[in-house]
Amino acid sequence: MAGLYLSFLFQLFFCLSCPATNPSMLNVHLVPHTHDDVGWLKTVDQYYYGDRNNIQHAGVQYILDSVIDQLQKDPARRFIYVETAFFYRWWKQQNQSTQRIVTQLVNEGRLEFINGGWCMSDEATTHYSAVIDQMTLGLRFLNDTFGECGRPRVAWHIDPFGHAREHASIFAQMGYDGFFFGRLDYQDKARRMKTKEMEMLWRASESLTPPLADLFTGVLPNGYNPPEGFCWDQSCDDAPIRDDPDLEDYNVDEIVQKFLNAGFYKANHIIMTMGSDFQYENANLWYKNMDKLIKYVNALQAKGSKVNVLYSTPSCYLQELNLANLTWPLKTDDFFPYADDAHDFWTGYFTSRPALKLYERLSNSRLQTCNQLEVLGGPKSKSGPFGEGDSDTMSKAMGVAQHHDAVSGTEKQHVAYDYARRLATGWAHCEVLVRNSLAILSGSEAPHVFCENLNISVCPLTESSHKFSMNVYNPLGRTVSWPVRLPVNGSVYSVTDANGRAVDSQVGNVFISLKCTCYIYDMKSSCLLPLLSVRWYNASAGNNKESPQTSGAYIFRPNSSDPFVINKTAETQIVTVSSTVQEVTQWFSPWVSQVVRLYEGHRELELEWTVGPVPVADGLGKEVITRLDTDIKSSDYFYTDSNGREVLERRKDYRPTWELKQTEPVAGNYYPINSRAYIKDDKHQLTVVTDRSQGASSLYNGSLEIMLHRRLLYDDYRGVGEPLSEPGDFSDGLVARGRLLLTFTPPDTAADVHRPLAQGMVLQPLLSFQDGTPSANTKLEFSGLQTDLPPAVHLLTLSQWDEDTVLIRLEHQYQAKESKTHSQPVTVNLQKLFSTLDVLGASEMSLGANQWKEDMDRLQWNAEKTSKPLPLSAKDPSPWEVTLNPMEIRTFLLRVRQL
Numbered sequence: 001m002a003g004l005y006l007s008f009l010f011q012l013f014f015c016l017s018c019p020a021t022n023p024s025m026l027n028v029h030l031v032p033h034t035h036d037d038v039g040w041l042k043t044v045d046q047y048y049y050g051d052r053n054n055i056q057h058a059g060v061q062y063i064l065d066s067v068i069d070q071l072q073k074d075p076a077r078r079f080i081y082v083e084t085a086f087f088y089r090w091w092k093q094q095n096q097s098t099q100r101i102v103t104q105l106v107n108e109g110r111l112e113f114i115n116g117g118w119c120m121s122d123e124a125t126t127h128y129s130a131v132i133d134q135m136t137l138g139l140r141f142l143n144d145t146f147g148e149c150g151r152p153r154v155a156w157h158i159d160p161f162g163h164a165r166e167h168a169s170i171f172a173q174m175g176y177d178g179f180f181f182g183r184l185d186y187q188d189k190a191r192r193m194k195t196k197e198m199e200m201l202w203r204a205s206e207s208l209t210p211p212l213a214d215l216f217t218g219v220l221p222n223g224y225n226p227p228e229g230f231c232w233d234q235s236c237d238d239a240p241i242r243d244d245p246d247l248e249d250y251n252v253d254e255i256v257q258k259f260l261n262a263g264f265y266k267a268n269h270i271i272m273t274m275g276s277d278f279q280y281e282n283a284n285l286w287y288k289n290m291d292k293l294i295k296y297v298n299a300l301q302a303k304g305s306k307v308n309v310l311y312s313t314p315s316c317y318l319q320e321l322n323l324a325n326l327t328w329p330l331k332t333d334d335f336f337p338y339a340d341d342a343h344d345f346w347t348g349y350f351t352s353r354p355a356l357k358l359y360e361r362l363s364n365s366r367l368q369t370c371n372q373l374e375v376l377g378g379p380k381s382k383s384g385p386f387g388e389g390d391s392d393t394m395s396k397a398m399g400v401a402q403h404h405d406a407v408s409g410t411e412k413q414h415v416a417y418d419y420a421r422r423l424a425t426g427w428a429h430c431e432v433l434v435r436n437s438l439a440i441l442s443g444s445e446a447p448h449v450f451c452e453n454l455n456i457s458v459c460p461l462t463e464s465s466h467k468f469s470m471n472v473y474n475p476l477g478r479t480v481s482w483p484v485r486l487p488v489n490g491s492v493y494s495v496t497d498a499n500g501r502a503v504d505s506q507v508g509n510v511f512i513s514l515k516c517t518c519y520i521y522d523m524k525s526s527c528l529l530p531l532l533s534v535r536w537y538n539a540s541a542g543n544n545k546e547s548p549q550t551s552g553a554y555i556f557r558p559n560s561s562d563p564f565v566i567n568k569t570a571e572t573q574i575v576t577v578s579s580t581v582q583e584v585t586q587w588f589s590p591w592v593s594q595v596v597r598l599y600e601g602h603r604e605l606e607l608e609w610t611v612g613p614v615p616v617a618d619g620l621g622k623e624v625i626t627r628l629d630t631d632i633k634s635s636d637y638f639y640t641d642s643n644g645r646e647v648l649e650r651r652k653d654y655r656p657t658w659e660l661k662q663t664e665p666v667a668g669n670y671y672p673i674n675s676r677a678y679i680k681d682d683k684h685q686l687t688v689v690t691d692r693s694q695g696a697s698s699l700y701n702g703s704l705e706i707m708l709h710r711r712l713l714y715d716d717y718r719g720v721g722e723p724l725s726e727p728g729d730f731s732d733g734l735v736a737r738g739r740l741l742l743t744f745t746p747p748d749t750a751a752d753v754h755r756p757l758a759q760g761m762v763l764q765p766l767l768s769f770q771d772g773t774p775s776a777n778t779k780l781e782f783s784g785l786q787t788d789l790p791p792a793v794h795l796l797t798l799s800q801w802d803e804d805t806v807l808i809r810l811e812h813q814y815q816a817k818e819s820k821t822h823s824q825p826v827t828v829n830l831q832k833l834f835s836t837l838d839v840l841g842a843s844e845m846s847l848g849a850n851q852w853k854e855d856m857d858r859l860q861w862n863a864e865k866t867s868k869p870l871p872l873s874a875k876d877p878s879p880w881e882v883t884l885n886p887m888e889i890r891t892f893l894l895r896v897r898q899l
């Protein structure tokens, strides 16, 4: 018996089996890989099956078949796989013997998962909450399927069009040892190659104590492609290695010579990406030629060559760099905006497809609500009075939507429809779950109706019913006051809350029309805001001597830096001024209008904009912005958030890490905003909170502009092959509508207002309606929490994990030093959180929930010294009481029992 136990003990993990290197030579790590977009020119299904190969030849199922076959032929061969959305599908279709073979390849480190999220997320237009969820989804599948050997060590964003600091912070907190990418500004790259700064340590947070958010970051030498002349895929034209010396076309020496020039890296190791988009469908071609390359290059060592070529993986390469114990340059800003040439700034996609961007954001809110109600309603919420529901379909649809050609807006139109359809299907599954859960929690099975079109003021139930009740589920961890607007048919309503108390309300139907240039005076500050001017940039058609670059789905390139003002003499209608809301509607033109609202008791001004269909009959593409001009003395500075979390300082015509040669005065100053942007001086701060990701800039002192919509007539030559001209419902162009919340505050209290405002915008209450009066035994009020969370704490995740475990993420939502009141450590008692759950145990996990916190052991790196004082972190007072430091997210698996 003892022997049996021993054999178990010796089964340790050898999954990271790295090939031997040679310390006295230049080691060239060949990394065989494929880049499989989770939708772009084709839908994710078409890519998986290899359907519609007339659009693009690509079939992921064949890639995995072929690679697994080739890996078995030689234990030296390696392959990395990245996109779990695809791998998951393929795995499910394999028989047991194939699954066993794959498991062995994974255990032996011959097949290695890298990155491992459901997709490779976009970095400019995603919100951190959805990014963390999509990573968790992929990483969980890998851990459930392969255990520790399936855990990716390296984050791999070879294609995204610029890199967000918050992504680096998230990867660090998920336990990754390093991060590699392909794209960065061409000026930045040229400088880094010269100074050997292609690899660095990225300190990705100003609030978290190092090394919590420190991430080793490497720029790949050839984007993500093989070096020139070495592409041996069936899709490439490069010459194969012809190694028969008796034949005339013998080319080994020539190929080997070509290979021997590298040299802008610090260590005696270099990484070579051997693969590209959807490559390895016939993996034999690649492996056969790489086998030869390795053999002949290394054979030259006998004649004194100092080059050693090997099959490797990013983790093995990283391990060697770590062993080299060098000191790396420190990076503290981010990699936006990305330009690949002087007039080619990838800043258009920050706004491309504004309706999809909003729908993705709204879907995130719904998914969080769905997840929470699954926990609070218990097991019957998945199978209850309204049938079978689930949150998984929505999780997967959201996972796919984070891809760098999905929410980014850089996919073909038919693929954009497919993403939206998936989200709608996801919500349909969630809707059943939510109905079940609300029935369980309220004790009433009267059906709840959701009004999908409240955004355009359509809700058949409220419009036809004389008496109805409205349910509001608030997914935030605290009480909020939320104005609700409903379309109704009558003119006199009495509105009461759950306790029968009257609620402030009004029915608006008085229109007074007048013409003026409108200003709104904000009572809390002494700032006069001239309202909106809406303008449009005339898109470049590429008829330009310096560069033929057009404006398109990716690229923003205006024909001129001066946008046209839309209809200066706006016709203004004051709708109403009452005790609850002041509302002003402005029509700038038949396709641009805006409603400005100031709610009683709220400090923010709401701008609801409607833009479209953008007319293009004049042959001009248009990029529509709203520009806020104030008397704030902001000079060249403005501030934008990173994936909805920490804020970075921006400065016009300036980059913190290199001497910028500005070649596009507008497009080269655009940055992504995911939740907010602001300008400030000593006395005032104007903050704009957005409802989706957009592009923004400040080009003049006191001015802040946000791009709302774009409609273009030309493709921009980055592969999508279509002009960005969304047809909308009636094929005459998409109408986009959205909200901006504006606050004027002194700078030192601004965060106290914009942090909760932005979280409220992201996690919106879910409204549902019931006709008539609720039955007598209906429970009208319910809270899943025992009490409100402290103001600094945000409930980021609450979702069912296994039968009796739930995953919870608590987040400190303030940065260090940004709020006098809230930028302090705050403590929460995990046992006293929920009203319906008994918490029996808690285990802390990494941010990605694929590793226990106590097992996390990341590689350590030496950075060049910083002079900035580093923030300190406070400790937990007891096992149940957990302390959150500014910007910290803590992830726990709770063992629970329903009360």
Ligand SMILES: *[C@@H]1O[C@H](CO)[C@@H](O)[C@H](O)[C@H]1NC(C)=O
Pocket: 095, 096, 097, 098
């Ligand atoms: C499993 O699938 C592989 C690949 O499709 C096939 O070659 C093999 O014969 C199958 N094995 C069994 C036992 O069905």
Ligand SMILES: *[C@@H]1O[C@H](CO)[C@@H](O)[C@H](O)[C@H]1NC(C)=O
Pocket: 325, 327, 862
């Ligand atoms: C790594 O380098 C640092 C100095 O940069 C030195 O203090 C340390 O001892 C080195 N570690 C090893 C394992 O060589």
Ligand SMILES: *[C@@H]1O[C@H](CO)[C@@H](O)[C@H](O)[C@H]1NC(C)=O
Pocket: 355, 452, 453, 455, 456, 735, 736, 737
């Ligand atoms: C309103 O919301 C629906 C989905 O609920 C969406 O399809 C539609 O595009 C939205 N309309 C506008 C004008 O945003």
Ligand SMILES: *[C@@H]1O[C@H](CO)[C@@H](O)[C@H](O)[C@H]1NC(C)=O
Pocket: 463, 464, 465, 489
């Ligand atoms: C609104 O009320 C009128 C009069 O009661 C009725 O004729 C009409 O059908 C109602 N409209 C809707 C959309 O229910």
Ligand SMILES: *[C@@H]1O[C@H](CO)[C@@H](O)[C@H](O)[C@H]1NC(C)=O
Pocket: 538, 539, 540, 541, 542, 543, 559, 560, 620
């Ligand atoms: C707008 O841009 C187009 C394309 O570059 C150009 O041909 C046209 O003259 C511009 N129109 C105006 C009014 O500036």
Ligand SMILES: *[C@@H]1O[C@H](CO)[C@@H](O)[C@H](O)[C@H]1NC(C)=O
Pocket: 539, 540, 541, 542, 543, 544, 545, 558, 559, 560
């Ligand atoms: C703007 O349009 C004019 C007129 O067609 C053209 O000469 C100029 O090159 C365009 N500039 C850009 C940047 O597209």
Ligand SMILES: *[C@@H]1O[C@H](CO)[C@@H](O)[C@H](O)[C@H]1NC(C)=O
Pocket: 567, 569, 570, 571, 587, 588, 589, 590
């Ligand atoms: C300007 O606005 C007025 C009022 O909405 C509208 O009638 C007119 O058509 C607009 N002009 C243009 C050029 O859009």
Ligand SMILES: *[C@@H]1O[C@H](CO)[C@@H](O)[C@H](O)[C@H]1NC(C)=O
Pocket: 143, 144, 145, 146, 147, 148, 845, 849, 850, 851, 852
């Ligand atoms: C990873 O999966 C294994 C089963 O493969 C499980 O026992 C383990 O608890 C999982 N780890 C985490 C951190 O969830």
Ligand SMILES: [Zn+2]
Pocket: 035, 036, 037, 159, 160, 404
């Ligand atoms: Zn890609």
